Amino acid sequence: MSEEVRQRKVRIGDLLVQAGLISELQLQQALQEQKRTGSKLGRAVIDMGLVSEVKLLTALSEQLQIPFIELRHFKFDQNLVQSLPEAVARRFRAIVLTREGGGLLVGMSDPLDLFALDEMERILKTRVLPAVVREAELLATLDLVYRRTSEIASIAGELEGELQDSDFDLSKLGTDNTSEAPVVRLLQTLFEDAVQMKASDIHIEPDEGVVRIRQRIDGVLSEQVMKEARVASALVMRLKIMSGLDISEKRLPQDGRFNIRVKSRSLDVRVSTMPVQFGESVVMRLLDQSAGIFHLDGSGMPADLLARFRRLLQRPYGMVLVTGPTGSGKTTTLYAGLSELNSPEKKIITVEDPVEYRLPRVNQVQVNAKIDLSFARVLRAALRQDPDIVLVGEMRDQETAEIGLRAALTGHLVLSTLHTNDAQTSAMRLIDMGAEPFLVASALNAVLAQRLVRRVCENCMEEHAPEPQQLLWLERLHGGSLAGRTFKQGAGCHQCHNSGYQGRIGVYELLEMDEAMIAALRRSDPQSFAEAAQRNPHYRPLAACALDYALAGVTSVEEVLKVCATLTDELPG
Numbered sequence: 001m002s003e004e005v006r007q008r009k010v011r012i013g014d015l016l017v018q019a020g021l022i023s024e025l026q027l028q029q030a031l032q033e034q035k036r037t038g039s040k041l042g043r044a045v046i047d048m049g050l051v052s053e054v055k056l057l058t059a060l061s062e063q064l065q066i067p068f069i070e071l072r073h074f075k076f077d078q079n080l081v082q083s084l085p086e087a088v089a090r091r092f093r094a095i096v097l098t099r100e101g102g103g104l105l106v107g108m109s110d111p112l113d114l115f116a117l118d119e120m121e122r123i124l125k126t127r128v129l130p131a132v133v134r135e136a137e138l139l140a141t142l143d144l145v146y147r148r149t150s151e152i153a154s155i156a157g158e159l160e161g162e163l164q165d166s167d168f169d170l171s172k173l174g175t176d177n178t179s180e181a182p183v184v185r186l187l188q189t190l191f192e193d194a195v196q197m198k199a200s201d202i203h204i205e206p207d208e209g210v211v212r213i214r215q216r217i218d219g220v221l222s223e224q225v226m227k228e229a230r231v232a233s234a235l236v237m238r239l240k241i242m243s244g245l246d247i248s249e250k251r252l253p254q255d256g257r258f259n260i261r262v263k264s265r266s267l268d269v270r271v272s273t274m275p276v277q278f279g280e281s282v283v284m285r286l287l288d289q290s291a292g293i294f295h296l297d298g299s300g301m302p303a304d305l306l307a308r309f310r311r312l313l314q315r316p317y318g319m320v321l322v323t324g325p326t327g328s329g330k331t332t333t334l335y336a337g338l339s340e341l342n343s344p345e346k347k348i349i350t351v352e353d354p355v356e357y358r359l360p361r362v363n364q365v366q367v368n369a370k371i372d373l374s375f376a377r378v379l380r381a382a383l384r385q386d387p388d389i390v391l392v393g394e395m396r397d398q399e400t401a402e403i404g405l406r407a408a409l410t411g412h413l414v415l416s417t418l419h420t421n422d423a424q425t426s427a428m429r430l431i432d433m434g435a436e437p438f439l440v441a442s443a444l445n446a447v448l449a450q451r452l453v454r455r456v457c458e459n460c461m462e463e464h465a466p467e468p469q470q471l472l473w474l475e476r477l478h479g480g481s482l483a484g485r486t487f488k489q490g491a492g493c494h495q496c497h498n499s500g501y502q503g504r505i506g507v508y509e510l511l512e513m514d515e516a517m518i519a520a521l522r523r524s525d526p527q528s529f530a531e532a533a534q535r536n537p538h539y540r541p542l543a544a545c546a547l548d549y550a551l552a553g554v555t556s557v558e559e560v561l562k563v564c565a566t567l568t569d570e571l572p573g
Helices: 003-007 012-018 024-037 041-047 053-064 078-082 086-091 114-124 135-145 149-163 170-175 182-196 231-243 303-313 330-341 375-383 398-409 423-432 437-443 468-478 515-522 526-535 542-551 557-565
Strands: 094-100 103-108 127-132 199-207 210-217 220-226 254-262 265-276 279-288 318-323 348-352 363-366 389-392 413-418 444-456 461-464 487-490 501-512
Touching: 012 024, 012 041, 012 053, 024 041, 041 053, 053 127, 078 094, 086 094, 086 114, 086 135, 094 114, 094 135, 103 114, 114 127, 182 199, 182 210, 182 231, 182 254, 182 265, 182 279, 199 231, 210 231, 231 254, 231 265, 231 279, 303 318, 303 330, 303 444, 303 501, 318 330, 318 398, 318 423, 330 348, 330 389, 330 413, 330 444, 348 375, 363 375, 375 389, 375 398, 389 398, 398 413, 398 437, 398 444, 413 423, 423 437, 423 444, 423 501, 423 515, 423 526, 437 444, 437 515, 444 487, 444 542, 444 557, 468 542, 468 557, 487 542, 487 557, 501 542, 515 526, 542 557
Parallel strands: 103 127, 318 413, 318 444, 348 363, 348 389, 389 413
Antiparallel strands: 094 103, 199 210, 199 279, 210 220, 254 265, 265 279, 444 501, 461 487
16 A cells, blocks of 8 residues: 555545446445444445455455455464454454565455554554455464464463462362353363364373373364373363263263363363373263254265165165164264254164264153163163154164164164174174074165265365376276376465365265165175175265365365275285
8 A cells, every 4th residue: 555545545436436337426335334334344345246346355455555455365384373362453444464574464354444554553563554354264374373272272271370370179169150261261262263174072180290281073083182291181171061061070080071162163062081090081072963964965975875775765674784884974964964853753762872862852861871761672662652763872782783673674764883894894794793694684774874074175176187106096996097087186385274175075875775685694604795895886985085075176185094994904104
């Protein structure tokens, strides 16, 4: 911005009229709208549809001789960004971009705000050179770049100081409900950071002289280490009180749950504590109740597979299993299916450990080992409640499997999960658990196996050439040449926190029982069953589905190889 423009107060309305983007009459209308809504004039002009945001920002850029910067393609220096406090950045809608010309280039949604420029120069103690940026993009970026890690560290330091006072009573710490108590603020900040990062779990792990706070984001853990080791016991005590657990019992694992509101979201938090060498380790699973139930349409299932799965859910009886390792989204898929089946005409009962999401009109029962309320016991009672559909959280033992299979034969649709690697091994797993082969053959309709793979970040996506050995292996999986086909990977940017990935998508295989498979199950013959499955024209393995996503640029070769590593040992080294 030229010194002349900076010294005299330029008004955005005059600037737009000079640029020929709006007329005097339109300016007057926009000023009236601005008075009515209290918004900035630039926002009023855009909201009224008089000028598009890009045109307005381009005009500002040209008239003020300042750059117009697309933030989504910008590589941020985290230290520079943090030099402007978050509260100031949000108040003035500004973000520090880079060092330039003896000062700092700062992206602003309103570069004509001279008061904001002066205030930022006072805080940053250097000359501020404005650049113009899109407001929505700026607000989204502020959420990404201002993480709570430094705040977490500073509150932890404050709490450590309090804990060093000899007269400090730990039992008071747990019951102090003032939001000013450092332990309360630390937990609040931890949850805010987790929600901002879309983390599924928070781990608090005491170690020798330090405490590690780890978050699972898109299936991968990221770590923050704090020197304040004594903080861990205070956090654990507070979490135990919130979860209704026994604070005096530190030798045995405990499980509990509580609900908390964070950034206008309702979070259900499942807490698991476990005694470890240097104290107690806590893992919290975060379930966002305000996000609503997941729907099958957003699952990433290929259209033909989705249509077949929906047909299976509409059958009046039989068993449908969803399988995969822990954290592969099995429960989410089943809830999505249940939400489609949930209607006044159908009675649905679920038997879970624990109940994850609450569904209206569905009778959800949580098993409780302490009072011998086991899966088998609840399932027997549930079948006397005249259900149409029964969801069993997990087939854990022979008794549960047999009751579930018999229910599937006597006119109920039974949905459940199983911890197996793929669809082919699941039916045989039920027989291994002790279920009668004829029962499995008669009752099992289909098995859906699934995994979650990370999506390549669209913002920093670039082409990637696999290594020759990987390419050979991918061609063998594909069943043909992949010459000339391109793959994608993420370079890493502020939007994906330099991971190269943002979000996850499911990969699936669906195995519907046919005559040959049923005959093999009756004979309890795994080899014949696997051969029959391979011959089924509708069966497509998990690895092939993952490769389809890699070829479409949705995921990376690295993620395909990860899926295959869980299915086979034959991986390119």
